[in-house]
Amino acid sequence: MTVIQTVDLTKRFGELKAVDTINLAVEKGEIYGFLGPNGAGKTTTIRMLTGTLKPTSGEVKILGIDMRSNEIEIKKRIGVVPDEPKIYPNLKGYEFINFIGDIYRLDKVKMNQRVEELCEAFSIDFLQKAVSDMSHGMKQKLYLVSVLMRKPEILFLDEPTVGLDARSAKILKMLLQKYTSDGSTVFMTTHVLEIAEKMCTRIGIIHKGKLIVEGTLSQLREYVKSSQASLEDVFLQLTTEGEDIASIVKEL
Numbered sequence: 001m002t003v004i005q006t007v008d009l010t011k012r013f014g015e016l017k018a019v020d021t022i023n024l025a026v027e028k029g030e031i032y033g034f035l036g037p038n039g040a041g042k043t044t045t046i047r048m049l050t051g052t053l054k055p056t057s058g059e060v061k062i063l064g065i066d067m068r069s070n071e072i073e074i075k076k077r078i079g080v081v082p083d084e085p086k087i088y089p090n091l092k093g094y095e096f097i098n099f100i101g102d103i104y105r106l107d108k109v110k111m112n113q114r115v116e117e118l119c120e121a122f123s124i125d126f127l128q129k130a131v132s133d134m135s136h137g138m139k140q141k142l143y144l145v146s147v148l149m150r151k152p153e154i155l156f157l158d159e160p161t162v163g164l165d166a167r168s169a170k171i172l173k174m175l176l177q178k179y180t181s182d183g184s185t186v187f188m189t190t191h192v193l194e195i196a197e198k199m200c201t202r203i204g205i206i207h208k209g210k211l212i213v214e215g216t217l218s219q220l221r222e223y224v225k226s227s228q229a230s231l232e233d234v235f236l237q238l239t240t241e242g243e244d245i246a247s248i249v250k251e252l
Ligand SMILES: Nc1ncnc2c1ncn2[C@@H]1O[C@H](COP(=O)(O)OP(=O)(O)OP(=O)(O)O)[C@@H](O)[C@H]1O
Pocket: 013, 016, 018, 036, 037, 038, 039, 040, 041, 042, 043, 044, 045
């Protein structure tokens, strides 16, 4: 079942085509890695897939539902972790969790049990703190809990491991794998190519707004005609247009 689908998805900002006629089809249970250099159009794409930004043209269907016809239904069933989560600074951690639980009308008993499990996994012992007194990593973890506790059918993550310590990043990776084996789907961006290489069932590379290649790692290797290439090799070959990085570094 295709759970994320776009048809000729395009976003213009003035003269700039930040996302240029992208066609995606992500199947249920996949961990899809969306990679690309800075400014390639990853966040803009995620924002259109999750209903926070209107496309200039093209279609978005999530869980078979057209974004234009039923955005609210989609938003209820997905979870989004942006690259810089915004949380009301005056709330305490547990107040934020309860606030989200109320919005989504979660069963309190089940929610508390799930929050407890997640807090244990991520070593969260700071729910009594005000958000304004939390570190970047703490806020990131708090936000993750508030999304994961809802068990959304699709999870969109923009740079999920930035700000997490090594242990939390490892737990998140394992949790996402468990989560998809239970039938959920993950769509994530990352600049950490080792993470994408290890975790993702398929990878799409976006460059200057265009999806330039898509597939499993071995399909990407075939594409660049190099059976031993790492994802980093493939990525750099496709996005640096023959630039010699070693000589750039030498000249610095
Ligand atoms: N609201 C906006 N108004 C104008 N231009 C924008 C806006 N949002 C993004 N852009 C531009 O669109 C392009 C794509 O940006 P986007 O944030 O999607 O890139 P990205 O792939 O997520 O990059 P990064 O890896 O650096 O986070 C960039 O050139 C950016 O400057």
